[in-house]
Amino acid sequence: MKTIQLTGLALFITGFSLFIISFFIPGYKVTEEVVGSLIEESKQSSLLESAGDIINKDYSSNISLIGDLNRLFEEINETQLAKYSITDDEKKEIQEVNFSTGKFSLSSLDKIFSDEKQTEAFKKKAFNDYGGWMDGREYGSEQELTDHITNVTDNIRKYGIVSQFGFDKYQSKYLKYAIVKESSIGSIDNNSILWILLTYGLCIIGGIAYLLPTKTLDGPPGIKNNGIFKNAMSNRGWLGILTGTFLIIFYILLYFYPEYMTAWIITVDPVSQLLKGSDAGRFFLYGFIYTLAILVMGVRMIIKYRHSKYQIVRTVSVMFFQTAFAFLIPEILLRLNQPYFDFKNIWPLDYDFFFENELNTLIQSGGLGIFMLGWGLGLIGLGVPVFVYFFGKRWYCSWVCGCGGLAETLGDPYRQLSDKSLKAWKIERWSIHGVLVFAIVMTIGVLYTYWTGSSQLFGVVDTYQMRSVYGAWIGAGFAGVVGTGFYPFMGNRVWCRFGCPLAAYLGLVQKFKSRFRITTNGGQCISCGNCSTYCEMGIDVRWYAQRGQNIIRSSCVGCGVCSAVCPRGVLNLENRDEDGRFNQPILLGNDSIKVSN
């Protein structure tokens, strides 16, 4: 048994090392065909002119290729800016012509820019587009007019020239990723199935071979927490730090620098082809790894808690919802030319549910799309309150949700690292409800823009700016980088506890209108602290249990581990009558005192 386990560990480490190595394996060669297939014709020539030294060059690493591409885009942008920017002399001219009349007029531009020269024609048109609001405006001060003109010409530089003749932030981001992916050459591109087997295959087989023997090695079924606070992985030791660092880097690459991870994405192309009939993107790779992590570590969870049917059923549930609802069904929907839709994702966790492109896709997708829209709205308005009333927020957070699913499987070894202090609870309440408010305001802005077409909410907030800030800082940074990357440092529910706006919404219902509670069994608590220690949400369960009080906390996700680790059978998750849910803290057994404790 021990041998199987060690072999498993060796296989896993081999697979994981190959996964890391595969990052560095491909070479890259950018061909004219690649450029031709990815870049619109109007920009091809300017790119090919400046890209002479990149085309057909053999790159051994993506880092140098991406560096060159960055320089290339910058160079082109500078050239184009120099060519198309309205010069200081021209600005001065515009200013002089219009100040003398006291009133700004767009027609004055006709005198300055000729229609014959392409650059001047552009300048005139651009000023018309960006400075239309100045037309007919009266200027008493020279300074004001200068400021407004500068404002317009700056905007033209920033938004007009770069996107029309050069490569703006979004396009260069996309192109870097696409060019690197298409230019990748070598063993992974030719043998991706072999590489899948060598990386994921070995990791899965190794992981399972490592986990299954614990069933015999750990002794009879029961709580197996021996050595958790002496282990380098589960007690912020070197292994934990290494794991956390890897996760953080992985998430930063995934969300902000996907052009660096094309080798990993290419590896899973065959899986993607099989499921949805097209090549993988970064989020396919992410979903694939995510699902595997939940499945393999779900097996671990089931073995570890094999004495508890509650834990087994719950774990099978998160494994099922991740595999079917989050991973397979959306990909299959794509294959069937239907909108990508995760039926178990709920706004505001699913923060882009109301984004216009999402809404439009659903609305334009016929009956199924409309059903999906109704389903999503139904979950928000009806599903959440009704299910939370009957079962508590656990029905979602620790039975269905993908973030919860990862936390309860991959994250289980880190649950004891959550901060139990009162201070942490205070921070938690501000931060999670803060994110909820942010999500609601952002969504109001999005819908306002959707219905009115105006991107300014209350005349001050730019709704596009707001959603991109939310997406980057909350959606990617908080939920991803911090949410998972910090498992080995702050426990497995950092996002769910401090950030998830849906958890905040579910929690408000759970606190104020629900049948769910954790019941404390009379006076049996011995204040040992196992419940608090293993609460992934950082609830000081013992505080309540040792007073004989039920535990009703909006953050409780109902994982049931406090009840499982309790050595005295004190805690139980229950859905019961609301009467007596908020019970008085009375410790049973002492007939001398009949007052609350």
Added chain:
Amino acid sequence: MQHTVIIGNGIAGITAARNIRKLSDNKITVISGETDHFFSRTALMYIYMGHMKYENTKPYEDWFWSKNKIDLMRDWVTSIDFAGKNIAFKNGSSLTYDQLILATGSQSNFFGWPGQDLKGVQGLYSYQDLELMEANTKNVKNAVILGGGLIGVEMAEMLHSRGIHVTYLIRESHFWGNMLPKEEGTLIDNHLAEHGIDLRTETELEEILDDGNGHVKGIKTKTGEIIDCQFVGLTVGVHPNIDLVKDSHIETDRGILVDENLQTSIQDVYAVGDCAQLKTPPPHRRPIEAVWYVGRMMGETVAHTITGNETKYQPGVWFNSAKFFDIEYHNYGTVLPECPEGCSEFYWECSDKKKCIKVIYETNSLKVKGVNLFGIRNRHEVWDRWLSQEKTLDHIIENLPEANFDPEFFTHWEGEIQEKFNNEFPDKNISVRKKGFLEKILA
């Protein structure tokens, strides 16, 4: 302002302090030589096993004490001048009090075995014992534990968690023979064997053997058998820690004698928890009850008396709990190792030999006296009600599902238990719980 001084920061002393603070604005000082802060003594084993750190065993964060104006003092008390109401400390300082609560806890029993002072031989009660055990068990392969009680089985689990082979000697014919009836004890015996604990029943210690350097190298049993080991755990019970006062004129027996208000023979001096001995214990209760719950109840009660509301210590229905490796134990009411005269027992055991229930009842009236539950969690509140209302066996077995406190989806055994009851009491024919749809699927 009155100054209440409490010696001992265990559950009894701390509960007293907390409740006095709630009920008054007395100045409160809690003294301990053991640790700076209150921790859960019952959790010491989990620190050793790596389930928790010492920090995790503290029920209150460190800011709690100053916020609630409870002064903590870390020192050992050397003597108490009861006439002058003054306490002297090891560091030379002293402190005066208006009321004094003695909550000094227990000490491990050592019955004078040859070799009991060797290195590698110890009991387990205090935080210092835990540190000693950590040092004593480095590189140890074999250990012997003596004494079939709660601390003994905890120690066995602790050592086992570090891969140390444990030979476990108990004098009785089954585990915890002075508390558990034969069937329950045997059930635990089997479970210990399942974990690889080498349990030797009816085995007594003759002497502990010296390796020549003052360290234990093995033990010899009364039958002459020699067992090699590098560590010996002596867990043959505890006795009240009364060293501080036994030479004073305060009245003591095995413990510090207290009346029903928990007051000692000296005015304004009280004793609570393990160190207290009730002069007249209530019916079905023993004069010394060294368990967590009793310490907590006494602490709570004495706080009322000290703050001017004289309150008698009246524990309700006895309850207790424990965990033996993976098997949890709940006890409500009185279950003695031998079934008392005039009483009978109803016993059901699961086919996996890991769960059982034993109910003691009066043979004629069927009034239930107490219950032992192994591997099944039951509700304290329900059993407290049943026992104080003297419900009958048939009533309780029929309503057993009401007391069930197992987590959701766990197998319900009440149906089987009720069927067994109906077989033994055919004339009663109580209704039997039916399995639900989901239960059948998950069974």
